[in-house]
Amino acid sequence: MKGSVLILDFPSRAELDTYLAAEPYAVEHVWEKIEVETMNVVIGGK
Numbered sequence: 001m002k003g004s005v006l007i008l009d010f011p012s013r014a015e016l017d018t019y020l021a022a023e024p025y026a027v028e029h030v031w032e033k034i035e036v037e038t039m040n041v042v043i044g045g046k
Contacts, residue, residue, distance in 0.1 A: 004031070007039070
């Protein structure tokens with residue numbers, strides 16, 4: 001399996017969509033598919 005991952009943080013879905021509209025790999029269809037998932041960030045301590 002081959003793949004890439006980008007972990008990005010956007011204040012809204014609209015801002016993510018604006019980013020993807022100009023992102024060169026997305027615009028040129030270099031990536032076969034793009035999956036957007038929500039993640040919870042947890043920073044652990046001792």
